[in-house]
Amino acid sequence: MEDTTASTYGDRMAEVYDEIHAGLHAPEVVGPIIDVLAELAGDGRALELGIGTGRIALPLAARGVEVHGVDASGAMVAKLRGKPGGDAIPVTMGDFAQVPVEGRYSLIYIPFNTLFALPDQEAQITCFRNVAAHLDEGGAFLVEAFVPDMTRFDRGQRISAGIVETDRLSINLDSHDAAAQTVASSHLYITSEGVRMYPVRTRYAWPSELDLMARLAGLRLRSRWSDWRRNPFTAASTAHVSIYERA
Ligand SMILES: C[S@@+](CC[C@H](N)C(=O)[O-])C[C@H]1O[C@@H](n2cnc3c(N)ncnc32)[C@H](O)[C@@H]1O
Secondary structure, X not given: OOOXXXXXXXXXXXXXXXXXXXXXXXXXXXXXXXXXXXXXHOOOEEEEEOOOOOOOHHHHHHOOOEEEEEEOOHHHHHHHHOOOOHHHOOEEEOOHHHOOOOOOEEEEEEOOOHHHHOOOHHHHHHHHHHHHHOEEEEXXXXXXXXXXXXXXXXXXXXXXXXXXXXXXXXXXXXEEEOOOOEEEEEXXXXXXXXXXXXXXXXXOOOHHHHHHHHHHXXXXXXXXXXXXXXXXXXXXXXXXXXXXXXX
16 A cells, blocks of 8 residues: 555545544533643634544534644545534644644644554654644643554454444455554445445554653653543553653
């Protein structure tokens, strides 16, 4: 998947993103996220890296927080603009690794594994460094990501069923490169109208590697939970919500 760029995922996904992830828009999912983010933003501004269709930014803005965003995909941002309140959120188009915005924020956040959309370790370190340069004194950088699980793969591959209905199927194909810590995936969505392909390229990192990237950027871990309800992070956690601050 050498031909993928920062906008490939969003441009392909925009039409179906909210439908496929309908469960993630549910108030019981979004509510605890907004509680955490609003508390961290306080009276300051918040910046979402990979703002997408506004799943989180819109309810956060509705809570009274000034929210800005960065995204590479015009198609995803067009979906955000089409929603009530979507026009009022300033979005900078570009690669979020560069954090291409003016000024500082009390909160910069990157939910839903989106940090792993950056293609390699170097780009992820660059992102941490640029985030640090845009944080207020006392500001927070929040990362939500999965904990890598090598048992998902059998000899570097995984094929799994998603939707299995009479007239609708989805199949996920993953190819794992353990040396580069990358997974090249294609989600196939099959209906009587044909097959659509949604490519996703992920460069994963363990929480400990993210902590090291933070140190390189002059940040340190303030808290880590296993979810947005602030449950403790343990060896059994499959995901984490990590908050970094200036060291
Ligand atoms: C999984 S979606 C998450 C959207 C939103 N944050 C949410 O939680 O629903 C990832 C978003 O990041 C954007 N994205 C991926 N890589 C990017 C990059 N390098 N620079 C800017 N945006 C990027 C995609 O276009 C997409 O909108």
